[in-house]
Amino acid sequence: MAILVTGGAGYIGGHMVLALLDAGEQVVVLDDLSTGFAWAVPAAATLVVGDIGDEAKLRAIAAAHQIDTIAHFAAKIVVPDSVSDPLGYYLNNTVKARALVEFAARNGISNFIFSSTAAVYGEPAVNPIFENSLTAPINPYGRSKLMVEWILEDAARAHGLSYVALRYFNVAGADPKGRLGQSASNATHLIKVAVQAALGVRKGLDIFGTDYPTPDGTCLRDYIQVSDLIAAHVLALKHLRGGGGSLVLNCGYGHGYSVSEVVDIVKDVSGVDFETRRAGRRAGDPAALVAGAERIRVELGWVPRHDNLREIVTQAYEWERKLRDGTVPKARASSSHF
Numbered sequence: 001m002a003i004l005v006t007g008g009a010g011y012i013g014g015h016m017v018l019a020l021l022d023a024g025e026q027v028v029v030l031d032d033l034s035t036g037f038a039w040a041v042p043a044a045a046t047l048v049v050g051d052i053g054d055e056a057k058l059r060a061i062a063a064a065h066q067i068d069t070i071a072h073f074a075a076k077i078v079v080p081d082s083v084s085d086p087l088g089y090y091l092n093n094t095v096k097a098r099a100l101v102e103f104a105a106r107n108g109i110s111n112f113i114f115s116s117t118a119a120v121y122g123e124p125a126v127n128p129i130f131e132n133s134l135t136a137p138i139n140p141y142g143r144s145k146l147m148v149e150w151i152l153e154d155a156a157r158a159h160g161l162s163y164v165a166l167r168y169f170n171v172a173g174a175d176p177k178g179r180l181g182q183s184a185s186n187a188t189h190l191i192k193v194a195v196q197a198a199l200g201v202r203k204g205l206d207i208f209g210t211d212y213p214t215p216d217g218t219c220l221r222d223y224i225q226v227s228d229l230i231a232a233h234v235l236a237l238k239h240l241r242g243g244g245g246s247l248v249l250n251c252g253y254g255h256g257y258s259v260s261e262v263v264d265i266v267k268d269v270s271g272v273d274f275e276t277r278r279a280g281r282r283a284g285d286p287a288a289l290v291a292g293a294e295r296i297r298v299e300l301g302w303v304p305r306h307d308n309l310r311e312i313v314t315q316a317y318e319w320e321r322k323l324r325d326g327t328v329p330k331a332r333a334s335s336s337h338f
């Protein structure tokens, strides 16, 4: 049986592909390369370049491979962009995901793993946030993802699918073996931007909002290391293949760091005191998001191995240095795909 990984040329999906290949699985990646990289997908996986909304392409994949599971990572992911381009986000993240769920239902693909997000909770009244806390997203990105959770819930009931929706908190770091990291040069994530500032790839860093109701006035987030997150997906796959029922699970460590604390750790790890500027709040940002992180341990037996922000920052820094120096390992010639 093969696993279809949408968005498998991107940051998190790329780590999933590595983990699946490490486990001896057959992997088909579908990615339009809008923010992903063909070179990041090992030649041992089949790479199909295309849109998740392209039904003909999906049918061709189903005809050529025995897919039993879809791991759906492909999405647009930048919260402030979703505020300025909501319709683009609803099309890519919701409408096309609906088509993918329908494709699964029609083709007897009974397992679906979905990249959801902490953004479904909006501005929570209290932290940590549990899976049964109120979902009230405050930006189109979070809404675009919450709707897919609802689509999955209803489709599962009607069409015999089982799914695991993983609500990621803030994903960071890189493959501990140094094979992959976050590569898009215009990524907007805090740790990515901070290590770029430390390496002189960007000129300093804006701190978006210093007047939040948090201990130091900057936003709090729960940063989860990317391989720990992927381990949760591998366990979700095992759960679904073993006939387990649908689940919605937070993926985080259960404690948060402020933007200022993250910046201090990046400065310390890199030894570079790069410039920081106090800037206004960024559109769509909640003050604090910290996972209630128990359910995933109970349901899947997940045990984090990299819950250490210094280690996470070091991995991100080392990967960024390779990107800057042009020494990242390329897993395939970029033209070898369908």
Ligand SMILES: NC(=O)c1ccc[n+]([C@@H]2O[C@H](COP(=O)([O-])OP(=O)(O)OC[C@H]3O[C@@H](n4cnc5c(N)ncnc54)[C@H](O)[C@@H]3O)[C@@H](O)[C@H]2O)c1
Binding pocket: 006, 007, 008, 009, 010, 011, 012, 013, 030, 031, 032, 033, 034, 035, 036, 037, 050, 051, 052, 053, 072, 073, 074, 075, 076, 077, 092, 096, 115, 116, 117, 118, 167, 168, 169, 170, 171, 172, 184
């Ligand atoms: N990075 C985070 O902190 C975070 C947190 C919560 C949830 N997520 C979710 O995780 C998933 C992966 O995010 P990422 O950080 O790896 O981002 P990414 O941009 O690196 O990866 C997304 C991949 O999807 C591809 N893609 C986008 N739209 C597509 C389409 N219509 N058809 C085919 N391919 C398409 C892109 O080319 C890219 O390779 C997303 O669903 C995102 O919403 C990420």
Ligand SMILES: O=c1ccn([C@@H]2O[C@H](COP(=O)(O)OP(=O)(O)O[C@H]3O[C@H](CO)[C@@H](O)[C@H](O)[C@H]3O)[C@@H](O)[C@H]2O)c(=O)[nH]1
Binding pocket: 077, 078, 079, 117, 118, 119, 168, 169, 170, 171, 188, 189, 190, 191, 193, 205, 206, 207, 208, 209, 219, 220, 221, 259, 282, 285, 289
């Ligand atoms: O240059 C920067 C970049 C970020 N931030 C702040 O850092 C925090 C974290 O921002 P970022 O790393 O961009 O992540 P989020 O906006 O929290 O969103 C991430 O985490 C969410 C889950 O919590 C996911 O849903 C999103 O896909 C993912 O991008 C926020 O307060 C930002 O305002 C800055 O101050 N300066």
